[in-house]
Amino acid sequence: MMTAASNHSSADAQSKASAVGQWLRGRIPFLNPDRSLVRVLMYPAAEQNPFLVVTRRKLEELGAKVTMLTAFDAATLARLAPTHDVLHLFNIQEYKSAFTSPEMVKQVRQLGRRLSALVTAKGLGLRIVWTLYNEPKGDYSSEWLERLGRQWIFSLADRIICPSQATSTLLRTRYPGMPDHKLTVIPHHNFGQYFPKQVSRRQARTHLGIETQGRVFLCFGGIHPYKGLTDLIPLFGRHPLREHTLIVAGNPSNVHYAATIEGLCSQYPNVHAYLRYVPADDVQYYMHAADVFVMPFKDVLNSGSLMLALSFGKPLVAPAVGSIPEIATSACSVLYDPAAANGLKTALAQAAEMDIERAAGAARRVADGYSADKLTRRLVNLYLEFFPKRPKLPEEDEEL
Numbered sequence: 001m002m003t004a005a006s007n008h009s010s011a012d013a014q015s016k017a018s019a020v021g022q023w024l025r026g027r028i029p030f031l032n033p034d035r036s037l038v039r040v041l042m043y044p045a046a047e048q049n050p051f052l053v054v055t056r057r058k059l060e061e062l063g064a065k066v067t068m069l070t071a072f073d074a075a076t077l078a079r080l081a082p083t084h085d086v087l088h089l090f091n092i093q094e095y096k097s098a099f100t101s102p103e104m105v106k107q108v109r110q111l112g113r114r115l116s117a118l119v120t121a122k123g124l125g126l127r128i129v130w131t132l133y134n135e136p137k138g139d140y141s142s143e144w145l146e147r148l149g150r151q152w153i154f155s156l157a158d159r160i161i162c163p164s165q166a167t168s169t170l171l172r173t174r175y176p177g178m179p180d181h182k183l184t185v186i187p188h189h190n191f192g193q194y195f196p197k198q199v200s201r202r203q204a205r206t207h208l209g210i211e212t213q214g215r216v217f218l219c220f221g222g223i224h225p226y227k228g229l230t231d232l233i234p235l236f237g238r239h240p241l242r243e244h245t246l247i248v249a250g251n252p253s254n255v256h257y258a259a260t261i262e263g264l265c266s267q268y269p270n271v272h273a274y275l276r277y278v279p280a281d282d283v284q285y286y287m288h289a290a291d292v293f294v295m296p297f298k299d300v301l302n303s304g305s306l307m308l309a310l311s312f313g314k315p316l317v318a319p320a321v322g323s324i325p326e327i328a329t330s331a332c333s334v335l336y337d338p339a340a341a342n343g344l345k346t347a348l349a350q351a352a353e354m355d356i357e358r359a360a361g362a363a364r365r366v367a368d369g370y371s372a373d374k375l376t377r378r379l380v381n382l383y384l385e386f387f388p389k390r391p392k393l394p395e396e397d398e399e400l
Contacts, residue, residue, distance in 0.1 A: 037063035038383045039084040045070045058376035074120040081124035088129045127386045131161040163302045164323030189372040191311040204288035214244035218290035221305045223252040228296035237268045249274040287312040310367035315359035331362035
């Protein structure tokens, strides 16, 4: 566990190590020949991740130079550090190996290389920012290595961006030595115009082969066990939900789980499974075919699916856990206690009777409050806090 003393000594050592790099960065003009507002290295280079694609576009529109890293090692960072200011990490590799796992040695080495790269970046004057989406849930037998790696990254990072107050609260509780100044809350922005929205509801349903007189519920995204699909699907074989339709769509985590979900869906004629990767241009068919977006998660801290649904103006059924209650209002959602015996079933029944048009309008208004323009501007100003001589961008008055 980190202590205040260890944090203080670590911070002193890191400050001395990066002093020369920061001094040069502020005084030698050719280190920033294009006069970019700020120069950012982003990792990973996830060109198929809509959130990162939108973030990069908005950063560049605001005058930042963005380089997406395809490799993360000390040599690459040593080469790029002189012409960049900030290293921003997003989703990094998770390390989940039991003490006796044959993968443990491999993952320890990988973690060592990653930490070596971060130390190199720090020593060459790069400011390190880490956006943290989720936290291990406490199973030290399989996640101890990830926790260890995170503590090292926490000590090296200059700022840790939390997408929600729930994330910030969890980190302060779990890591009592975490300096307050390192934590900043910048919520997940909406997806703006990233996804096409050209087809009508009728066109979308025809495209998917959906014919129904009832409501259409959609569970969309990566198909993983923690998402509670095995609890959700059978509910549509019972009254009153058997009068409605469920779509399960997304890329499965593995073939075995895909077979389980496919077999379960096949038992109910009103449940349709589309278990595959969905290209960005095709997302509109699933979203526009649906009346209600369902998140039957057993546990979650932050979820991109939430903002995806709101960006398409979809009312929600979701558990009242993690960051969801911070974002989803009662006007656009039915939240439930995932620990309650009939919590999900009751919430779905309520959603089947809700005023869809009114709830959809409320969902769009919530999404509008999380504009990519506003939140990326806030991100740029966080970067600029490291360089007091550079003027900050004006921000909109309203706070999230």
